[in-house]
Amino acid sequence: MPEVLDLTFFAFAIPAVIFAGISKGGFGSGAAFAATPLLALILEPGAAIGLMLPLLMMMDVTALKPYWGKWDAPSAKALLLGTVPGVAIGAALYSFAEPDIFRLLIGLIAVGFVVFQVARARGWITPAPKPMSAGLGGFWGLVAGFTSFISHAGGPPAAVFLLSRRLDKTTFQATTVICFWAINLLKFIPYFALGIFTWQTAKADLFLIPFAIIGVWIGVHLHHRLSERVFFAFTYLFLILTGAKLIWEGLT
Template sequence: MLELNLWFFAVAGPAVLFAGISKGGFGSGAAFASASVLALVVDPGWALGVMLPLLMLIDLASLKPYWGRWHLREALLVIAGALPGVALGAALYHVASPDFLRLLIGLVSVGFVAWQISLKRGWLRIGGKPMPDGAGLLAGIAVGFTSFVSHAGGPPAAVFLLSRNLGKTGYQATSVLIFWAVNIAKFIPYAFLGMFTLETATANLVLSPFALAGAWIGVRAHRAVPERAFFALTYVLLTVTGVKLIWDGLT
């Protein structure tokens, strides 16, 4: 049973605020860490159930500032792959070990950053073309599955979107659109799995201001940060989340 005590809200408030800032201004690469933080104080299943409605609220608050500025082709490719990924996550939720997938996605995330740095510094002069459409579908499957089992769909989405050379706001808007659709797709399976209760609804009500404040801060931070610094920060976040996923998968 989910215990809504002072310790829970002391941990959950900053975690949800961080998720809002990450999703509202800097893609979704690091937002999954909020569910991981909550899992330190409650059962992981409860952490997922608490976070999903809050993530959906952040998505909704972030849509208007970026409306129409997304790259629809890239978004639809990832969403098309994510829907079967969500279905796979729902089917295998009780039997699949997410640790191996965390390890795999973490290695891909860190490896991608290393690859991009090598290209920009001239250490490698091949493979600099944008990933093909098929890679977007495969990334989408990883997005759907990892998002379902741990809200960790940000890194595989970032790997594909960053390779397509989108601008700062185009990248952010596309990420917002993707996870708005993916999180809606996750809601019904989560409900059938019993992840939503009166306690999670109460937690959502109390934590909603943190989610909205984080999204507001994130949108304004996005506008203030120059494009070069934005992508540098995005790569840092992707590296940090990749390392965190590797650590979680191994430990």
């Protein structure tokens, strides 16, 4: 964290936090992790993820009320059972792994998923007609827990599983909200133990909390005014943009 929270910091941090809130509140959380690479342009990666976690937790709490009880319990359970070992692996590897490797993997997952969905929609490939099983949900939950710990990028792996379940947009959104509320709570203790949080990040979070809440409110508002087709088009667009950004950063 910079010693002084100056205009440059807020010029990057405020749009990043609002954007993450919009994604959390209305677009399945898939694009929320784009805030971390944006902040990493002016902060060390550890400071960027440490800054974002309390804000993401605030967004989770804000988004819980409008979506309470609307999630798909079997899908949420399948994902969450896998996130526990995923977060544990992330905590074990975080202190010595090369961050660019994780950026590259996360970007490939995001872009690869969208390519798969487009190819399936156009009939270029014909996947099995059945939704993914709970076992595969556990696998994608493990990936989501791991990538979420490293850079708050659990949205794309979770979307791979949830979109295969053919949920309507509100059920999809509610399921991501409850899952990432639980995942972010799970991440808090190892983040604290690893020293990712500092007094300076806590101070910055106090200034940014209102923008996190505003972003979620905007997202909820947009969620109820967009058709399901437009909603998923936005989801794919966000995944492509954020995935391409992470691939570029990982390679360069």
